[in-house]
Amino acid sequence: MKWEVVIGLETHAQLQTKSKIFCGASTAFGAEPNTQADAVSLALPGVLPVLNREAVVCAIKFGLAIGAKITERSVFARKNYFYPDLPKGYQISQMELPVVDGGSLTINVDGNEKTVRLTRAHLEEDAGKSLHEDFAGRTGIDLNRAGTPLLEIVSEPDMRSAAEAVAYAKKLHELVQWIGICDGNMQEGSFRCDANVSVRRPGDPYGTRREIKNLNSFRFLEQAINYEVQWQINEIEEGRKIQQATVLFDPDTGETRSMRSKEDAHDYRYFPDPDLLPLEITEAWKAEVKATMPELPQAMQQRFTGEYGLSAYDADIITSSREMAQYFLDTVAVAGTASAKLCANWIQGDLAARLNREEKSIAEAPISATQLAGIIQRIVDNTISNKIGKDVFDALWNGDGANADAVIEAKGWKQITDTGEIEAIIDEVLAANQKSVEEFRAGKEKAFNALVGQAMKATKGKANPQQVNDLLKQKLTG
Amino acid sequence: MSDLINASLRELSAALEAKQVSSVELSTMFLDRIEKLNPEINAFVTLDRAKTLAQAAEMDARRAAGDTSPLLGIPLGHKDIFCTEGWLTTCGSKMLHNFVSPYDATVVTKLKQAGLVTLGKLNMDEFAMGSSNETSYFGPVKNPWDTKRVPGGSSGGSAAAIAARLAPVVTGTDTGGSIRQPASLCGLTGLKPTYGVVSRYGMIAFASSLDQAGPMAKSAEDCALLLNGMVGFDERDSTSLQRETEDYTRDLNKPLSGLRIGLPKEFFGEGMADDVRATVEAALEQYRQLGATTVDITLPNSGLSVPAYYVIAPAEASSNLSRFDGVRYGYRAPEFTNLDDMYSKSRAQGFGSEVKRRILIGTYVLSHGYYDAYYLQAQKIRRLIAADFVEAFKACDVIMGPASPDTAFAFGEKSGDPVKMYLSDIYTISTNLAGLPGMSIPAGFGANKLPVGLQIIGNYFDEAKMFNVAHQYQQVTSWHREMPAGI
Numbered sequence: 025m026k027w028e029v030v031i032g033l034e035t036h037a038q039l040q041t042k043s044k045i046f047c048g049a050s051t052a053f054g055a056e057p058n059t060q061a062d063a064v065s066l067a068l069p070g071v072l073p074v075l076n077r078e079a080v081v082c083a084i085k086f087g088l089a090i091g092a093k094i095t096e097r098s099v100f101a102r103k104n105y106f107y108p109d110l111p112k113g114y115q116i117s118q119m120e121l122p123v124v125d126g127g128s129l130t131i132n133v134d135g136n137e138k139t140v141r142l143t144r145a146h147l148e149e150d151a152g153k154s155l156h157e158d159f160a161g162r163t164g165i166d167l168n169r170a171g172t173p174l175l176e177i178v179s180e181p182d183m184r185s186a187a188e189a190v191a192y193a194k195k196l197h198e199l200v201q202w203i204g205i206c207d208g209n210m211q212e213g214s215f216r217c218d219a220n221v222s223v224r225r226p227g228d229p230y231g232t233r234r235e236i237k238n239l240n241s242f243r244f245l246e247q248a249i250n251y252e253v254q255w256q257i258n259e260i261e262e263g264r265k266i267q268q269a270t271v272l273f274d275p276d277t278g279e280t281r282s283m284r285s286k287e288d289a290h291d292y293r294y295f296p297d298p299d300l301l302p303l304e305i306t307e308a309w310k311a312e313v314k315a316t317m318p319e320l321p322q323a324m325q326q327r328f329t330g331e332y333g334l335s336a337y338d339a340d341i342i343t344s345s346r347e348m349a350q351y352f353l354d355t356v357a358v359a360g361t362a363s364a365k366l367c368a369n370w371i372q373g374d375l376a377a378r379l380n381r382e383e384k385s386i387a388e389a390p391i392s393a394t395q396l397a398g399i400i401q402r403i404v405d406n407t408i409s410n411k412i413g414k415d416v417f418d419a420l421w422n423g424d425g426a427n428a429d430a431v432i433e434a435k436g437w438k439q440i441t442d443t444g445e446i447e448a449i450i451d452e453v454l455a456a457n458q459k460s461v462e463e464f465r466a467g468k469e470k471a472f473n474a475l476v477g478q479a480m481k482a483t484k485g486k487a488n489p490q491q492v493n494d495l496l497k498q499k500l501t502g
Numbered sequence: 503m504s505d506l507i508n509a510s511l512r513e514l515s516a517a518l519e520a521k522q523v524s525s526v527e528l529s530t531m532f533l534d535r536i537e538k539l540n541p542e543i544n545a546f547v548t549l550d551r552a553k554t555l556a557q558a559a560e561m562d563a564r565r566a567a568g569d570t571s572p573l574l575g576i577p578l579g580h581k582d583i584f585c586t587e588g589w590l591t592t593c594g595s596k597m598l599h600n601f602v603s604p605y606d607a608t609v610v611t612k613l614k615q616a617g618l619v620t621l622g623k624l625n626m627d628e629f630a631m632g633s634s635n636e637t638s639y640f641g642p643v644k645n646p647w648d649t650k651r652v653p654g655g656s657s658g659g660s661a662a663a664i665a666a667r668l669a670p671v672v673t674g675t676d677t678g679g680s681i682r683q684p685a686s687l688c689g690l691t692g693l694k695p696t697y698g699v700v701s702r703y704g705m706i707a708f709a710s711s712l713d714q715a716g717p718m719a720k721s722a723e724d725c726a727l728l729l730n731g732m733v734g735f736d737e738r739d740s741t742s743l744q745r746e747t748e749d750y751t752r753d754l755n756k757p758l759s760g761l762r763i764g765l766p767k768e769f770f771g772e773g774m775a776d777d778v779r780a781t782v783e784a785a786l787e788q789y790r791q792l793g794a795t796t797v798d799i800t801l802p803n804s805g806l807s808v809p810a811y812y813v814i815a816p817a818e819a820s821s822n823l824s825r826f827d828g829v830r831y832g833y834r835a836p837e838f839t840n841l842d843d844m845y846s847k848s849r850a851q852g853f854g855s856e857v858k859r860r861i862l863i864g865t866y867v868l869s870h871g872y873y874d875a876y877y878l879q880a881q882k883i884r885r886l887i888a889a890d891f892v893e894a895f896k897a898c899d900v901i902m903g904p905a906s907p908d909t910a911f912a913f914g915e916k917s918g919d920p921v922k923m924y925l926s927d928i929y930t931i932s933t934n935l936a937g938l939p940g941m942s943i944p945a946g947f948g949a950n951k952l953p954v955g956l957q958i959i960g961n962y963f964d965e966a967k968m969f970n971v972a973h974q975y976q977q978v979t980s981w982h983r984e985m986p987a988g989i
């Protein structure tokens with residue numbers, strides 16, 4: 025390998041609190057501009073910040089979920105810079121003592137497990153928005169978002185490809201939703217990534233990095249990193265040095281371009297915010313938060329591979345969201361542990377595909393876990409074939425019937441398992457398809473499949489395929 | 503009615519309760535005095551007679567309805583650093599010359615609830631940065647004892663208003679001496695409480711870790727009564743302290759026998775004017791006669807208080823004042839070419855030179871590569887200074903010394919030399935750094951019949967004891983009742 029890619033991500037996850045991090049104004053998305061900007065959000069003279077404990081609870085949950093150290097006494101600091109949508113002229117963030125210290129996430133790329141270390145996660149407030157479109161020659165300022173709580177999650181430079189970076193970002197995205205601290209809505213900016221990218225010869229020290237800002241989809245993250253990596257390699261190979269810089273990704277051109285270089289980087293003049301006391305998190309508070317947390321995806325994966333015999337890959341997919349994992353558990357609860365693997369196949373196969381096609385979340389699935397389990401039970405007890413199962417699935421999806429049994433009954437889809445009945449049909453098929461019979465006997469295996477197909481067609485798919493196979497084989501070879 | 507001009511709060515309250523005077527009449531009387539004297543003194547920057555009288559009428563109605571709150575119907579002035587709903591709140595700056603606050607500071611709300619009537623807003627050094635009131639955008643306040651001299655600062659308007667009897671009580675704020683030094687120069691009583699006792703919400707921040715609001719009035723008793731109405735935990739201020747309510751007048755009449763007064767040798771060295779020294783010594787002698795003993799103590803790091811303060815306060819100020827950017831409210835330059843130009847022109851035109859100087863100092867000391875050498879170092883000194891006081895209070899109950907090294911100085915005397923000006927607060931700054939309560943009381947007069955203040959520093963939360971110490975002195979002296987000639 026000629027070049028090694030080194031990537032670290034900084035992710036901003038907007039925390040799901042009702043009110044802002046330092047005042048009581050609402051955080052709901054999409055309100056009319058400045059209707060959620062109270063005196064504190066507007067940074068009127070004299071106003072003061074008061075920390076929202078809910079935001080701290082979110083940070084504690086995250087720290088516990090990634091096995092990090094929760095800092096006993098973390099400190100809020102001011103990051104000073106001027107921007108019209110930053111009303112105080114500084115952002116309240118954390119610098120030297122972040123609330124979450126360390127931790128790690130395990131990712132899976134092409135079947136290879138890898139641990140990505142996290143550096144830290146800290147609480148901070150979001151800025152407002154500058155609106156350039158609606159005001160000719162002027163800029164509108166909307167401070168609804170100003171003061172929305174964010175958790176900035178910083179990874180170590182542990183990723184070695186865009187694919188790994190995307191896998192990490194997805195894993196993080198799954199986790200913050202799993203523990204209920206972030207809605208994960210990337211279009212609304214609730215989850216956005218900055219990527220620090222550099223390249224080096226394997227074994228060399230880290231190369232100079234450039235930071236790609238504000239990537240709000242996994243596709244952009246991948247495209248931007250790939251473009252940036254190629255750009256950096258070209259620069260170096262053509263004899264130029266990489267300059268530390270902040271760059272923006274343009275989704276229209278697929279390119280990154282420099283926004284500012286190191287020379288004009290801000291001096292943010294961080295210092296502890298004298299308006300806020302150090303944030304103290306006791307063991308008791310941690311324990312209290314821990315008690316409210318759901319089983320974590322990693323633990324559930326282990327349980328699914330152990331108790332239910334799923335493959336690591338299947339367990340990973342099934343635990344990609346808490347809703348899906350719950351759906352799986354609900355399905356297995358009805359269908360039985362012995363059918364767990366089949367349940368997993370159905371959920372990540374037909375159900376996931378259909379949800380994806382209709383852009384629905386699993387919570388919006390028109391087919392319940394109990395209904396799906398009903399289909400699976402009928403497949404397992406041979407009442408219907410797997411193929412008919414898909415028809416039953418479609419019928420239930422469309423609301424044609426209350427459960428699998430009702431659909432099977434109404435449609436007359438009960439599988440034919442009467443050997444005599446199937447034999448009669450096979451005889452008819454053999455008589456009508458002498459050519460295929462001869463081809464098979466001449467050694468063309470494919471002809472056998474054609475005959476099976478004909479037999480299934482004659483029964484409208486209701487014959488038990490295994491029985492058809494066996495009987496046909498008997499008749500042709502016997 | 504003219505005797506009410508010099509009356510104490512208890513006397514005013516009694517007159518109101520006895521229906522000898524209504525709040526509307528009392529407020530009118532002070533407004534009339536302000537109308538007559540303020541053009542010369544320049545203590546008030548904003549007046550609104552209709553609003554004041556409407557509020558007074560409301561308090562009269564409350565009384566008629568049976569309300570007997572002790573301060574009901576008493577007029578007061580607010581330093582223009584406090585946000586007051588519907589009133590201009592300028593902080594002495596062009597930057598906020600047009601800012602009408604949409605909300606009340608917690609102190610303002612509390613005093614409204616206690617029944618006080620707002621007479622108007624009081625002049626001050628711009629953003630409370632100054633010791634002479636010469637940095638106000640609205641012109642300097644004149645010292646009623648000698649109108650060629652400064653009233654001190656930054657609460658100069660507050661101090662002059664009391665000295666000229668334009669209000670019976672006023673609010674002030676003290677970041678490095680801004681209540682005590684003008685109280686000293688104008689011959690009145692003022693107290694900076696323990697940090698965290700009074701809410702800072704709605705008080706425009708200068709240096710957040712040092713700012714504290716307090717009462718200014720003629721006497722310690724009046725200050726105690728006003729402080730009763732100002733204090734209390736405020737959930738909107740994270741640095742506000744949760745404490746049991748206390749009555750600051752409860753210990754006023756305790757005898758002082760056995761009181762140990764600590765005299766830091768650092769407060770009695772060079773730099774103090776002779777007339778100030780003589781007056782302070784005389785006051786200490788008075789205390790000995792009241793049964794107190796004096797003990798020599800030392801505050802070894804107090805010499806570092808001014809340099810430490812002029813790192814920490816500007817650092818916090820440089821950040822606190824960033825919100826004044828011309829974007830959302832306040833002054834915006836009329837012409838600019840782009841965003842950066844709007845920022846720099848608005849701030850260049852909106853801030854005065856002292857404010858700019860401190861923003862520059864603060865920006866410098868927080869900058870990359872200087873932070874450790876200045877800001878962190880100053881914070882270490884701050885802890886040493888606080889530790890000095892902890893040690894000192896093992897040997898005494900209160901600490902005394904001068905509040906200001908000299909009496910009121912002439913306009914222009916120090917304004918050209920910032921360091922000289924900064925040394926005006928040499929005796930007051932260390933208490934802010936330590937978060938301790940500090941007080942200045944009138945102790946007599948120096949040369950040219952200019953008032954001299956005695957500073958009393960108490961241990962944390964010892965305000966009631968300090969009021970007692972001051973009140974006992976005021977029972978046997980009359981300095982606090984003296985009025986400037988021609989007022």
